[in-house]
Amino acid sequence: MKIGIIGAGAIGLLFSYYLSEKNQITIYTRSKRQAELIQSKGICLMDGETTNIVRVEAVPFELWTGSEDLTIITVKQYHLPTILPVLTNQINDWGSLLFLQNGMGHLKWLSELKAPRIYLGSVEHGAARLNEHTVSHNGYGLTKVAVYRGSEDHLRSLVGATQARFPISLEDDYQAILLTKLIVNCIINPLTATFQVTNGTLVSNPYYYLIVTSLFEEIVNILNIHNREEHFANVLSVCQKTTANQSSMLKDIAAGRETEIDAILGYVLEEANRKQMQAPLTHNYYNLIKGKEFKEEDFR
Structure with a gap:
């Protein structure tokens, strides 16, 4: 599956690393400099004494066109108002959006989006961004996702393409x-x-x-x-x-x-x-x- 990930903080880097094993990942960064750094050095994951690197496509956010099957939005909630207009204008008829923000304040904005499929999730992993292309995985947990609008087909594809060390569970109730x-x-x-x-x-x-x-x-x-x-x-x-x-x-x-x-x-x-x-x-x-x-x- 083609997956776009908007936001290259700790959670964006973490998801890009783990999902790249079975999916085609493009990570969208705030700055051109960070995109070039990830493009040249890859995403480095530190897990205890182990360090691994994966290669993914990295481009600035302004180049996002909504062409992926699934776009995962990992920016913090207070950054959403600056990117929501772009998400509304660019999303295609087959694409879907998965929001992974803390809190519930962003729910009031979702009804305005034109995307045919909107998903919501919560992340239980502990992670810290050490630099612009390196993330430390500090604690393992579960990512829970659910449908806010539309069909769940892309969520099922996401769940089916994850690995044991980074589980994703499809739930019935996004509010819960x-x-x-x-x-x-x-x-x-x-x-x-x-x-x-x-x-x-x-x-x-x-x-x-x-x-x-x-x-x-x-x-x-x-x-x-x-x-x-x-x-x-x-x-x-x-x-x-x-x-x-x-x-x-x-x-x-x-x-x-x-x-x-x-x-x-x-x-x-x-x-x-x-x-x-x-x-x-x-x-x-x-x-x-x-x-x-x-x-x-x-x-x-």
């Missing part, structure tokens, strides 16, 4: 898989970024654990989640499985980058406002992260 990932992100990302700790510390430190439980209860109340014990057990499991990992939000804050807090806690606050519910903890941690992002020069 996004909610599960959203709840995990709502707890781990803002708390680790605020306290500047690894994921496992949220469980091992009894004082942080109390905050985890309080924030979890507020969020599941707002989202009207019924199977709370299952979701809480999942949050704890992710913390334990990725105990030494730093969350993406913690890394973004440390590097002075914009975070995905609007896509994560921002979505929960929108739901709270819509339902006229109080969300004091969610407001506090949302503002804490926005405060860490704050740059005075942006307001001069």
Whole structure:
């Protein structure tokens, strides 16, 4: 299958590496420089003590024409508004789009897209981009995908062409898989970024654990989640499985980058406002992260 991957961050590089074994991959980068670097050096994957390189086609995003069978969008949610107009204008009648963003804020934009097939997914792998063509695979997990619009034929082809070390599961309900990932992100990302700790510390430190439980209860109340014990057990499991990992939000804050807090806690606050519910903890941690992002020069 011909697959285009928009975005050459950690997840874009990771998917390009693993999917290249059985698919024809083209990765679309933000800059011409990065495309040329990947084109000449390939994508390098570091997994523990092992390093491997694969060759893929790499071109700048402005050259994307929607000619692939499936295009996977791996950019962060706050970058979507700049590429959605291009996706709307260029997609063909047989193509399909798979969105792999954190949070659920992007759902409000999808109805405007003309693509005949739109898919949504969540990624459980841990990955970090070490440079413009190198990604470190820090933790294994499962990628769950589901249909938002149209037929599932391209998703079935994707699932059938993956390898054991990079499994992809076709699910029935996109809302369920996004909610599960959203709840995990709502707890781990803002708390680790605020306290500047690894994921496992949220469980091992009894004082942080109390905050985890309080924030979890507020969020599941707002989202009207019924199977709370299952979701809480999942949050704890992710913390334990990725105990030494730093969350993406913690890394973004440390590097002075914009975070995905609007896509994560921002979505929960929108739901709270819509339902006229109080969300004091969610407001506090949302503002804490926005405060860490704050740059005075942006307001001069």
